[in-house]
Amino acid sequence: MSPLAPFRKWTLSAGIVIALVVTLPLVGLPRVAHADLGDSKSTTADQVEDNDKPKDPSLLDKKPADAAVAQQQQAPIGPPFYEKWQFWAIAGAVVVGAVALIWGGSALYHTIHGGDVRPCNPDFQMRCFGEGQ
Amino acid sequence: MRRLARLLPLLALVAAAGCSEYHYYDISVNFNLTESNGGFSVVGNEVGSLQVCIMTVSGADSGSIRMGPFAQGLPVPSNGQFGIVEFSTFADSGNLVFTMSCYDDTTTTPDCKTGEGTKTVAASTASTITDSLTVNKVAAGCQ
Numbered sequence: 001m002s003p004l005a006p007f008r009k010w011t012l013s014a015g016i017v018i019a020l021v022v023t024l025p026l027v028g029l030p031r032v033a034h035a036d037l038g039d040s041k042s043t044t045a046d047q048v049e050d051n052d053k054p055k056d057p058s059l060l061d062k063k064p065a066d067a068a069v070a071q072q073q074q075a076p077i078g079p080p081f082y083e084k085w086q087f088w089a090i091a092g093a094v095v096v097g098a099v100a101l102i103w104g105g106s107a108l109y110h111t112i113h114g115g116d117v118r119p120c121n122p123d124f125q126m127r128c129f130g131e132g133q
Numbered sequence: 134m135r136r137l138a139r140l141l142p143l144l145a146l147v148a149a150a151g152c153s154e155y156h157y158y159d160i161s162v163n164f165n166l167t168e169s170n171g172g173f174s175v176v177g178n179e180v181g182s183l184q185v186c187i188m189t190v191s192g193a194d195s196g197s198i199r200m201g202p203f204a205q206g207l208p209v210p211s212n213g214q215f216g217i218v219e220f221s222t223f224a225d226s227g228n229l230v231f232t233m234s235c236y237d238d239t240t241t242t243p244d245c246k247t248g249e250g251t252k253t254v255a256a257s258t259a260s261t262i263t264d265s266l267t268v269n270k271v272a273a274g275c276q
Contacts (some may be wrong), residue, residue: 114152125205127216128218129188130194130220130222132155
């Protein structure tokens, strides 16, 4: 008598284990195939959440700011600013205004301070002195 | 209204500064030729020996002018009529003291001063104020 199980019983158990090992992966493969990898619309709840890609399609829509930036990037580049007549019009107005301000200011200052002194009478023989002389 | 309110300080500043106006003081200068009354001697045309005259102004304003030699009315005519000396100023209040000092040498040191005259004129808002000043003999001079 041998203490080991009979060869026929050992063979049966090994066959059952091997069958399970082979069968279980085959049963699980379809679920893996349907797993949410980001490109599927499946909402299977038992899959791992994909945080990198939102499922809400509205979040992926282009925003108005994106459109403005895109439009700005696509805006045609015009001539240099110094070739625009508006630049020269404004620059000319600024120069003319500055000159007028300086001239007017000095004239106003001169007027406030008495203006021109009266010319010395020739009969006085250059004997005029004082303010403005 | 806001623009007007902003302009008000500027207008106030201009008004506070005021507009200056020239006032002219025409001083007619004569030399005293009455020797017995502190004047220059007519004999020898004493006024004709004067080389330099300096008019100074003090009081409400200040200034000075040096006249001569051989220019601006010097040498003084023998009749003693020197003519008008004009002083321009913004002063229109207070007193202006005109002092005429004459020297018988071009070095205007005190020992060469022979004539002097002073006139105090009340400043006025008038454009031209006329007055007269008489120069008397004060010393023998340095010549």
